[in-house]
Amino acid sequence: MTTVFRSLALAVVLATMGIGTVRAGSEAPAGYYADQKVVYHNGGSGPDEAAYFKRLLANLRNHVEAVGKAHVEIRVVSLGDGVGLFQSAANDKELAGRIDALKGMGVRFLVCANTLRERKIDRTTLYGVGEDDLVPSGVAELARLQAMGFAYIHP
Amino acid sequence: MTTVFRSLALAVVLATMGIGTVRAGSEAPAGYYADQKVVYHNGGSGPDEAAYFKRLLANLRNHVEAVGKAHVEIRVVSLGDGVGLFQSAANDKELAGRIDALKGMGVRFLVCANTLRERKIDRTTLYGVGEDDLVPSGVAELARLQAMGFAYIHP
Amino acid sequence: MTTVFRSLALAVVLATMGIGTVRAGSEAPAGYYADQKVVYHNGGSGPDEAAYFKRLLANLRNHVEAVGKAHVEIRVVSLGDGVGLFQSAANDKELAGRIDALKGMGVRFLVCANTLRERKIDRTTLYGVGEDDLVPSGVAELARLQAMGFAYIHP
Numbered sequence: 400m401t402t403v404f405r406s407l408a409l410a411v412v413l414a415t416m417g418i419g420t421v422r423a424g425s426e427a428p429a430g431y432y433a434d435q436k437v438v439y440h441n442g443g444s445g446p447d448e449a450a451y452f453k454r455l456l457a458n459l460r461n462h463v464e465a466v467g468k469a470h471v472e473i474r475v476v477s478l479g480d481g482v483g484l485f486q487s488a489a490n491d492k493e494l495a496g497r498i499d500a501l502k503g504m505g506v507r508f509l510v511c512a513n514t515l516r517e518r519k520i521d522r523t524t525l526y527g528v529g530e531d532d533l534v535p536s537g538v539a540e541l542a543r544l545q546a547m548g549f550a551y552i553h554p
Numbered sequence: 555m556t557t558v559f560r561s562l563a564l565a566v567v568l569a570t571m572g573i574g575t576v577r578a579g580s581e582a583p584a585g586y587y588a589d590q591k592v593v594y595h596n597g598g599s600g601p602d603e604a605a606y607f608k609r610l611l612a613n614l615r616n617h618v619e620a621v622g623k624a625h626v627e628i629r630v631v632s633l634g635d636g637v638g639l640f641q642s643a644a645n646d647k648e649l650a651g652r653i654d655a656l657k658g659m660g661v662r663f664l665v666c667a668n669t670l671r672e673r674k675i676d677r678t679t680l681y682g683v684g685e686d687d688l689v690p691s692g693v694a695e696l697a698r699l700q701a702m703g704f705a706y707i708h709p
Numbered sequence: 710m711t712t713v714f715r716s717l718a719l720a721v722v723l724a725t726m727g728i729g730t731v732r733a734g735s736e737a738p739a740g741y742y743a744d745q746k747v748v749y750h751n752g753g754s755g756p757d758e759a760a761y762f763k764r765l766l767a768n769l770r771n772h773v774e775a776v777g778k779a780h781v782e783i784r785v786v787s788l789g790d791g792v793g794l795f796q797s798a799a800n801d802k803e804l805a806g807r808i809d810a811l812k813g814m815g816v817r818f819l820v821c822a823n824t825l826r827e828r829k830i831d832r833t834t835l836y837g838v839g840e841d842d843l844v845p846s847g848v849a850e851l852a853r854l855q856a857m858g859f860a861y862i863h864p
Contacts, residue, residue, distance in 0.1 A: 427845040437852045442709060454789060458848050461823050465846030479609060479709075513616050535582040536620030538613050538707060542592045545705035550855035552848060553708050553863050554752060554789075597864060634764060634864075668771050690737040691775030693768050693862060697747045700860035708863050 427465060435471045437462070438544040440553040442537075443480025452484045455554050456497045463504045471505075474544060478511035478537025482518075485510065488526035495526050502527075511537030582620060590626045592617070593699040595708040598635025607639045610709050611652045618659045626660075629699060633666035633692025637673075640665065643681035650681050657682075666692030737775065745781045747772070748854040750863040753790025762794045765864050766807045773814045781815075784854060788821035788847025792828075795820065798836035805836050812837075821847030 439459065444451040455475075463471055477484055485508075488495040498508065512533045515522055522528055534540040545551055594614065599606040610630075618626055632639055640663075643650040653663065667688045670677055677683055689695040700706055749769065754761040765785075773781055787794055795818075798805040808818065822843045825832055832838055844850040855861055 427849075431845070432849060432853060433856060435849070435852045435856060440707070458789075461846055462848040462852075465823065465849040466852075471849075471852075479613075513620065535586070536616055538617040538709075539582075539587060539590070539620040539626075541707050542590045542617070542621075542626075542705040543587060546588060546590060546703075548856075550852040551706055551861055552750070552851050554848075595862070634768075668775065690741070691771055693772040693864075694737075694742060694745070694775040694781075696862050697745045697772070697776075697781075697860040698742060701743060701745060701858075706861055 432466045432470060435466055436544075436547075436549040437471065437473050438541060438549040438551055439473065439475040440541055440551065441475055441477040441481035441484060442553070443483055445480065448480065448483050449487065451554075452487065452494065455484075456494075456501065458552075458554050459501050459506055460497075460504070463501070463506065468504050472507075472549075473505070474507045474509055474549070476509050476511070476534065476537050476540050476544075478514050481537075482510060482514050482520065482525070485525035485528050486520075489524060498527060508532060509534045509537075509540060511540070513537065587621045587625060590621055591699075591702075591704045592626065592628050593696060593704040593706055594628065594630040595696055595706065596630055596632040596636035596639060597708070598638055600635065603635065603638050604642065606709075607642060607649065610639075611649075611656065613707075613709050614656050614661055615652075615659070618656070618661065623659050627662075627704075628660070629662045629664055629704070631664050631666070631689065631692050631695050631699075633669050636692075637665060637669050637675065637680070640680035640683050641675075644679060653682060663687060664689045664692075664695060666695070668692065742776045742780060745776055746854075746857075746859045747781065747783050748851060748859040748861055749783065749785040750851055750861065751785055751787040751791035751794060752863070753793055755790065758790065758793050759797065761864075762797065762804065765794075766804075766811065768862075768864050769811050769816055770807075770814070773811070773816065778814050782817075782859075783815070784817045784819055784859070786819050786821070786844065786847050786850050786854075788824050791847075792820060792824050792830065792835070795835035795838050796830075799834060808837060818842060819844045819847075819850060821850070823847065 439455070441455055459473060459475065462473065484494075488498055502508070508528070510522075510525065510528050510532055513536050514520070515533075522530070522533070541551065594610070596610055614628060614630065617628065643653055657663070663683070665677075665680065665683050665687055668691050669675070670688075677685070677688070696706065749765070751765055769783060769785065772783065794804075798808055812818070818838070820832075820835065820838050820842055823846050824830070825843075832840075832843070851861065
């Protein structure tokens with residue numbers, strides 16, 4: 400398909416021979432992706448937050464499917480307006496279902512405790528956010544995870 | 555508070571015993587954050603730039619307070635519309651005060667010389683931007699700092 | 710010009726003596742920039758996509774000129790609405806010309822195959838996008854390149 404792919408000829412040949420496996424749900428040949436650790440920055444994005452959250456969740460699903468659930472560790476850090484994702488999901492079953500599906504695929508959703516305190520948001524009003532999902536500061540967590548080898552993506 | 559925190563039980567116990575110190579202004583237990591180096595990308599964000607700049611400065615303050623002034627090195631690279639932050643501050647004492655407070659907390663504000671030249675902006679019309687605060691190219695500086703181990707955050 | 714520059718006095722002196730070279734088109738003294746690898750995230754940015762694409766391309770040109778063509782490897786990953794860049798360029802000779810100029814400067818433009826499939830976009834309707842320019846997943850590529858040492862910039 401691409402030059403990069405062709406350069407992976409050996410991996411493909413090995414896969415064809417049954418050595419190595421092509422991951423289900425992935426378009427990439429075996430070996431194209433090394434295991435990944437990724438942190439997503441969800442700060443919201445007005446004026447159309449609903450469209451932004453939909454796109455964010457679609458990105459996450461595509462990411463896991465491309466690399467394979469067993470080969471990617473994703474953490475989503477929500478802060479500021481990004482916390483609206485879990486407020487919306489409390490009244491939107493489809494959105495809630497998508498979040499749950501992503502959790503089932505191994506995606507971890509973290510929420511900034513600073514934001515909740517400053518905006519006086521009660522954690523229990525947020526869909527699916529437990530005590531264990533809080534981090535002291537969203538921005539500090541983004542830096543912390545990058546220092547631990549996580550790539551950064553801000554959709 | 556979270557699983558991560560509980561797993562830091564030892565650190566907490568040590569802190570309680572007076573061994574190690576809990577940082578003032580931080581919600582995280584001692585040891586949760588390693589020392590951080592972070593570059594913030596300020597490219598502005600229309601149509602409501604004023605709200606964006608306010609949020610950016612709030613993020614910065616929260617970041618320093620969470621990790622502790624002595625434990626985080628932050629550089630803010632302003633380019634393109636982001637330079638408007640310092641134009642606004644020239645006519646807005648509250649905004650200027652927030653920038654000064656962040657400088658007092660160790661945050662360094664860098665400005666893209668390319669942007670100033672292309673937009674014919676006189677540096678001296680910008681609030682608090684000296685010769686020493688200019689970098690040749692904002693985007694190249696973002697890449698340069700990341701290669702030097704800085705995490706990247708684009709609010 | 711800045712403190713950083715002054716601290717590079719030795720490099721400047723050497724350059725003045727004809728030892729080392731000041732790169733053409735660059736404002737920075739020789740030695741300020743180490744060789745760079747950078748991935749740009751182009752996800753589009755409504756409502757004014759045209760302005761966003763113009764700014765993105767200007768950033769890219771400035772980046773290459775600041776560091777020097779031989780010293781920076783840039784890949785632009787376009788996904789989601791970002792693919793609109795190549796749809797617009799199909800009907801906009803000036804935009805197409807800018808993309809071509811950047812390719813001539815060594816910038817590589819990659820396009821998310823996932824996006825094309827989901828939006829039923831025919832690759833051949835995109836300006837200057839060949840089979841070799843497709844990557845299986847844009848987001849996974851952003852993570853993959855960062856793990857390979859590329860800095861990340863999302864304008």
